[in-house]
Amino acid sequence: MKCIALLSGIILVLGVAGCDSGSHPKQTVDYPEMGSQAFQNYRALCSVCHVPPRTTTHTAAQWPSVIARMQQHRVERRIAPMAADRMAAVREYLLRNAARER
Numbered sequence: 001m002k003c004i005a006l007l008s009g010i011i012l013v014l015g016v017a018g019c020d021s022g023s024h025p026k027q028t029v030d031y032p033e034m035g036s037q038a039f040q041n042y043r044a045l046c047s048v049c050h051v052p053p054r055t056t057t058h059t060a061a062q063w064p065s066v067i068a069r070m071q072q073h074r075v076e077r078r079i080a081p082m083a084a085d086r087m088a089a090v091r092e093y094l095l096r097n098a099a100r101e102r
């Protein structure tokens with residue numbers, strides 16, 4: 001009997017802890033290929049001024065012009081422009097995971 005009381009106590013604690021972590025939705029945002037080099041590069045280059053957008057906010061046809069505009073924002077703010085190879089890697093990452101054309 002004591003054992004069951006102890007067990008339900010543990011379950012209660014775990015349950016509360018589970019609810020608590022649910023109150024931080026920011027940490028549950030999922031990006032594709034998380035943990036890959038491509039994602040690391042994307043996060044590094046696209047989190048300087050704002051939260052990196054989800055890859056599905058634009059289609060493959062739209063992303064290149066958005067990336068070009070972000071390069072302009074860097075220059076305007078005197079932040080070193082993205083190197084061509086890293087910019088190409090960001091473009092490939094976004095195009096691979098972009099929203100489908102409608």
Ligand code: HEC
Pocket residue numbers: 045046047048049050053057066067069070073074075077079090
């Ligand atoms: C130097 C600062 C800066 C960096 C770095 C930056 N952005 Fe932005 N971003 C902005 C500003 C300012 C806006 C709002 C004005 C605009 O839309 O151009 C914006 C808006 C956006 C938007 C919303 C507008 C739209 O067209 O949907 C997207 C998406 C976006 N950025 C993607 C990116 C991506 C992808 C990268 C990495 C390649 C990036 N940003 C890096 C400054 C930056």
